[in-house]
Amino acid sequence: MARDPRYDILFEPVRIGPVTARNRFYQVPHCNGMGRKHPTAMAAMRGVKAEGGWAVVCTEQCDIHVTSDTEREIRLWDDRDIPPLARMVDRVHGRGALAGLEPTHMGYHAGNFIGREIPMAPSGRPAHGILPFHARAMDKTDIADYRRWHRNAVIRGKKAGFDIIYVYAGHGLSLPMHFLSPRHNRRADEYGGRVENRVRLLREVIEDTKEAVGDACGVAVRLAVNELLGPRGITPDEEGRAAIEMLGELPDLWDVNVSEWENDSESSRFAEEGYQEEHIAFVKSRTTKPVVGVGRYTSPDRMVSLVRNGVLDMIGAARPSIADPFLPRKIEEGRIDDIRECIGCNVCVGTANQNTYMRCTQNPTMSEEWRRGWHPETIPPADTDDRILVVGAGPAGLEAARALGQRGYDVTLAEAGAELGGRVARESRLPGLAAWGRVRDWRVGQLRKLPNVEIFMASEMTADTVRETGAGMVALATGAVWRRDGSGRYHDFPLPGAAAQARRVLTPDDIMAGAEPEGPVAVYDDDHYYMGGAIAEKLARDGHAVSLVTPARAVSSWTEFTLEIDRIQTRMRELGVTLHLSHAVTRIDEREVEIEDMYSRRAARIEAGAVVMVTAQDPVDGLYRDLMADEDANRKAGIRRVSRIGDCYGPGPIAAAVFGGYRYARELGEAIGDGCPWKRETVELAAEV
Ligand code: ADP
Ligand code: SF4
Helix, strand or coil, X not given: CCXXXXXXXXXXXXXXXXXXXXXXXXXXXXXXXXXXXXHHHHHHHHHHHHHCCCXXXXXXXXXXXXXXXXXXXXXXXXXXXXXXXXXXXXXXXHCCCEEEEEEXXXXXXXXXXXXXXXXXXXXXXXXXXXXXXXXXXXXXXXXXXXXXXXXXXXXHHHHHCCCEEEEEECCCCCHHHHHHCXXXXXXCCCCCCCHHHHCHHHHHHHHHHHHHHCCCCEEEEEEEEECCCHHHCCCHHHHHHHHHHXXXXXXXEXXXXXXXXXXXXXXXXXXXXXXXXXXXXXXXXHCCCCEEECCCCCCHHHXXXXXXXXXXXXXXXXXXXXXXXXXXXXXHCXXXXXXXXXXXXXXXXXXXXXXXXXXXXXXXXXXXXXXXXXXXXXXXXXXXXXXXXXXXCCHHHHHHHHHHHHHCCEEEEECCCCCXXXXXXXXXXXXCCHHHHHHHHHHHHHHCCCCCEEEECCCCCCHXXXXXXXXXXXXXXXXXXXXXXXXXXCCCCCCCCCCCCHHHEECHHHHHCCCCCCCXXXXXXXXXXXXXXXXXXXXXXXXXXXXXXXXXXXXXXXXHCCCCHHHHHHHHHHCCCEEEECEEEEEEECCXXXXXXXXXXXXXXXXXXXXXXXXXXXXXXXXXXXXXXXXXHHHHCCCCEEEECHHHCCCCCHHHHHHHHHHHHHHCCCCCCCCCCCCCCCCCCCCCC
């Protein structure tokens, strides 16, 4: 297909100082959990983005010195760190894109657990978050040292072959930003006080960087123009505007956003596409240099309007490039409905924050490009002539059927219900989660293009009907249900009263199916991801008096990793949900539940006409057990293998179900062998002992 001429503007080249980007698609720096520990996997992932049409592909933050150490990110501490990054540059160059590097000194944000150095800051202060250190105030020697370290890293970056090198002043994560923000800088010298002084270090580092790269690389500045903290922090009216006005023509590109990371990477539960526009829109009028911004943009029309309306010159993306590394190519080839849109769930962020290979709900091949040899667009053709039956059209079944169909297999997808999508269809109707429906929509759209996949609705399969299909391979993607008896992480056994009061005990499945609890509702959340908070939110919005009881110290505590935790706490309070943190439900009685404080074991009672148990899920695997009960009958029916995938195999996040579906399509349920099934980079032993 040909490109729609309306989108031509997105494919105009953009000059970034001495280098030229082939189009306006710009993958901004983003963490990925692979970084320095898995450099070849990281390089391959970046290379696939370049192949997918991004004109610029950047690294994550790159620690420049031992006084700013993080375990997971890449580094350029000395020349030994150049080869892993050069490998990434080669992959990116090999596919026609420019490679960008983001040298970083995290200042007070760095725990420095590796090198045990005392963190540094413009003024003395406690280190970030709850790190049990203090950062020391930098003197003039420290400032000179920092500038030299940055310059050294820049020179190494140039040697590695990067085309664009950043000065990083974003996300509350770097020294030039700490100097700019009033909340960190209480200095009385020429680096503190008036905004002209607070911007000095940023100016100096941009000048150092320009001088170090000469005309080999473009120099980009990533600047947080708003910390969303009012006058305590950087505001667009004061520091943001002043920095752009004073330094507007100095770098070759401005990459602007809001800080901190949880504001920059807001999830779709809390922010719509384009949520940063109001904060960054002023920048372009203050500089002639190209401006990049982000906002989870996946709509090409929106991208065009950003360029035409003079908001941005280049469309920045982290998450949309993770969910669909081929987004630019699809626009270029006129394949708009093939774009796999990011759902804004922040599972990528959450898994990178666990310091390991990032995963993506929409893109099961993310981080698997090198170690498993998976590619987001291509898949090996079928190598057997099996006919394959997939039972259940939730995210696992849809993805398995889609990817098997892409391989060329004849696939039958049977779904018991009247709609496609399984849990995704249900969960996307919870408040704020509508964008999650994209998991279903993209797969259904792709399936409609595959004549070799037949979909049967309202087809509840039994062992007999499965055997009648004549399929040689069977994948059961029959999902999971929430447990009703209150057992889970805190309680190993069913809760007293759960059976006796069964009429008043509900699960998220009941609420999503439209059950209307009577009277005040207690939500018991021993799951700790989004579901407990989302159910409480729905019930409160529906007008119920809601209490949320959880053994955790915060509602939806795993969302600390997806950067949503604070917003969820705020929302609970705004909706008037009564919180019983560090408490467990211990008994269910008529009109009341008993709860206990986890630490003191003191009991209390709260009024509740109904209890919603959000504790654990059980696989729906009755069909599997029925089939396996008569393997002879399976053989006679021509079935070679029966596999469980997705939540039916192991309940978990949607990302795991999609991954399970894709993996099945690649491996057809092959048993895991004795060795490690993927490639890995092992530690290189030192020559000296
Ligand atoms: P997953 O997340 O693993 O994809 P879901 O719970 O989202 O699981 O989806 C499971 C789907 O399987 C649901 O749409 C459900 O209606 C369907 N299903 C369950 N049992 C059967 C069955 N016996 N026959 C056909 N479809 C089934
Ligand atoms: Fe988007 Fe979720 Fe994938 Fe992250 S994990 S890129 S937020 S779909």
